[in-house]
Amino acid sequence: MTENLTGLNATQPAEEAQRNFPALIFGVLLVGAVIGGNVLVCLSVYVEKALKTTTNYFIVSLAFADLLLALLVLPLFVYAEFQGGVWTLSMAMCDGLMTMDVMLCTASIFNLCAISVDRFIAVSIPLNYNRKHVDQRQLVLLSATWLLALAVASPVIFGINNVPNRDPGECKLEDNNYVVYSSVCSFFIPCPIMVLLYFGIFRGLRHWEETRKAKLRSSIEACRKLQHAAIATALPPLAGTIPGPLPMPLPRIIERDLAQSRLDDTGDYIQEFPYPRQYRENSVPTVTFTQLQNSRKRAKINNRERKAMRVLPVVVGCFLFCWTPFFVVHTMRALCLTCNIPPALMSTVTWLGYVNSALNPIIYTIFNTEFKKFFKKCFRSCC
Template sequence: MFVDSRRREGAAAFRHIFHVQMDGATSDRESPLMKYNYVALILGVLLILLVVLGNILVCVSVLTERSLQTATNYFIISMSAADLLLALLVLPLFAYSEFLGGKWTLGMTLCDALMTMDVMLCTASIFNLCAISVDRCIAVLVPLKYNQNQFSSRQLGLIAATWVLSLGVASPVIFGMNQVADRDLSTCKLEDDRFVVYSSVCSFFVPCPIMLLLYFWMFWGLRRRRSRTPLKDPCHRRSFCSTLVLALCHAKSLTDSVSDGEARTQRREGQRNRPKTVMRSRKASRVSRRERKAMKVLPVVVGAFLACWTPFFVVHVTKVFCGWCTVSPTLISVVTWLGYVNSAVNPVIYTAFNTAFRNVFHKILSRWM
């Protein structure tokens, strides 16, 4: 009797241990499947496609359409190149990590390379916007000089400076600043809080006020020029030929009171001096109209950039300085995705607010299809 009870207890214990082991093995097999984030994978692939197709369309439009080959649009090509590299080099790895539930399985060397490219390309985007604002400021405040240069060494130097400075901001990561003693090998992020603050200041909190100040200066310059332009100035209301005819008629009317030689002198002076003034005035007016047209699109681009990236930098800096604040991984993931969405927004802005881009986009798409 006692032996039978001991046997029954032993069998029950064996069955309990067996079921626990089997349940544990089953949960081990099922847990990775439960952690996969398929929504992040689908959205990541769609975002990559939109960024690549949209920015390739921007680059092809500017490079193939002569009417779009302006100094500002070459800066836009530079910014589109940064967005393309972000979609090809950063977004696939980030989407893969999000698909695994935020885990990183590809090694720390590739992680540091990913962080370097991420910081450099995001910095290049905002530095290109700053370069555009500097170039537009010159175009508004010194229109005659700017119009003579078109795409000059100044624009080329600004574009080169944006990429060199962006690489300089991101280089500490690749040189080992992300290698900290207690590093979590299962996640890929910026580990050094000092670098988080440094990169945020250099990439966002310093360039943004400068850029906004330059745009305010440009609007002020355009408003001042418009207020100083007479409403009924013949130089703005008549063509070059009609103004020249008026100058000749005015010179001819002087023949009643002066000699023929003096009249010829007056006509020569009218032909030589008056047209130059007219051409300069018309030239300044033409540049001013073009800059006002460009200013309708660029503030929208800057506003979209600020709306997409401000939450990202604010959250990361708050996480560093506010030790008692709880910043969830979900919030960090959301603001990061929001920043990456900006790379797909710019082509939509060009299509919606710029008629020339919209017409060229339609022409290229109809040709491809």
């Protein structure tokens, strides 16, 4: 969200402003990265049937907001930075830029928040969560994301920037009260909500994993006790085996979950689940190859959930790293009129906020196997 595109004295003529070629080069690369990454995200969900899930529809909404930002806002911002921060276009275009900038940056942040809400619902009430089709609750959440973003930007549409003695060499939000209002609505409210929701997701997934393993241990222990008791009263020990009764094989459903647990613990390598040594040495295998393949498929699903736990700090960390400096600096500038904030600092934090739009496709797709397969397929076809 660009509050101020001016890095030099507004009274300095544009033709005397120093051309900022590094900003131009970096801006072109950033625009290309944002467009390329977000187009691939939208295209992959549209083409691949396996990616047509509810969560990915939220990711497409996020990608669409970032894509519009790269098409409608970033080119003008890069042009102004290349001009040394001096605005040389019309005030009407400036107001349009400010409107789209506020709306799309807010929509991007709100979509990040909506994704956290959607994932929290999926973890908290999984039985009532529709993973394949968008239901009414999710449609309301998606619609609210864009309507609230439009509401935050609406004062600019209705002329809050049309103030007396406006400097035509600057393109910024003229009303400091609106700067504070938009910052609170766009960041200082969604940010704590997002952090709390991701913390709840992390705790929910960890609790789910611990509960599943505890149930598996208790099931194995109960079956082992019953089998030992039945064999001890009915059959004598067999010669040539280790002392003690020979356990019968566990029920297929327990063996299946046991195989899944072993795969979950290592990902690719089998790790023995802790249970008695005589069972490991004498048990009769009853898990077929097909069942083992199914266990591996289920294990992959659980591994994705565990990867989601590991990526949560990355998601929150990148979001805070990119957006916190921007909103802190620009809110401080609006509240403290006597504070001397260097133009270079303002420009840097603005660039940093825009970089988040290029990072979003990477963060939300790099840990998804189907997304990675589609991206690799596209790169192979292009090369």
